[in-house]
Amino acid sequence: MMRKTVLITGASSGIGEATAKYFLDKGWNVAATMRSPQKAGDWTKAKNIICPYLDVTNPDTIESALDETLAAFGQIDVLVNNAGYALMGPLEGVTPEQLEHQFQTNFFGLVSTIQKSLPILRRQGGGTIINVASIGGRLAFPLVSSYHATKWAVEGLSESLRYELRRFGIRVKIIEPGGIKTNFINHGIVWASHPVYTDMVSQVKNFNEKINDSLAAPEGVAKTIYRAACDRSARLRYSPYGEAFLLLHAILPDKLWRSLVENVMLRTTK
């Protein structure tokens, strides 16, 4: 049987790296795309893996990474749009440049990657597009408005897209992880600041520090992404480590949910 091929964006660390390794272990060809392929770890020296340069904010690199993948493996069965980071902090302190960059990376970069992949998937007669959103695409926490806006946008885009792509045999899947221990919380957050909100910012930063050690490892998310890639059903959403939050959010009256979030996140001191 012919090996299948997956292309993953943001495969240099965290969920993207764990996903690339998982597919590799399962015998797939892997295009583990990244912004700094020269820094890729030894795991990328395996057979059946290439590491094309791809910065989702630069459309030319998306095209060249797709070309490189087709030249190496002949096809792309699954596209995993994973690259992203979080802009956090009070909206009043967010600069237009910060917000634009957040959207260029988490939303418009994903859109460009999908648009440039679609002719390939259509030509092949099908495939699967997996968009890594977040539980933060379905609910919201304090000081995360910019990031949430991008992930809610990814949710809406994905849910609509599946109607127009079904006729081509192209499935769309959304992954909504809960809190995962990656570079995301330690180094991946860009903080916007504003003097009026410094107390709130330190409460949320303290909360992030406190929960960091208890977060789940990215391998569980990688496993879910693989399951979604192999799932031929019409299921749209998979929420690794996020189900409990989504359930609570759905069943609790809004007032209760809000006071729970405020009590847990905004009462945290060192």
Ligand SMILES: NC(=O)c1ccc[n+]([C@@H]2O[C@H](COP(=O)([O-])OP(=O)(O)OC[C@H]3O[C@@H](n4cnc5c(N)ncnc54)[C@H](OP(=O)(O)O)[C@@H]3O)[C@@H](O)[C@H]2O)c1
């Ligand atoms: N960790 C969580 O708690 C969590 C929860 C829900 C959803 N997510 C989502 O999961 C995805 C992966 O995050 P992670 O937790 O694995 O964090 P991570 O370890 O920081 O990984 C983020 C990846 O995205 C890449 N990236 C950032 N900007 C990029 C760009 N312009 N072009 C290409 N790649 C870019 C990074 O590359 P560099 O190494 O070059 O910076 C890195 O490979 C993100 O979309 C995030 O929103 C994470």
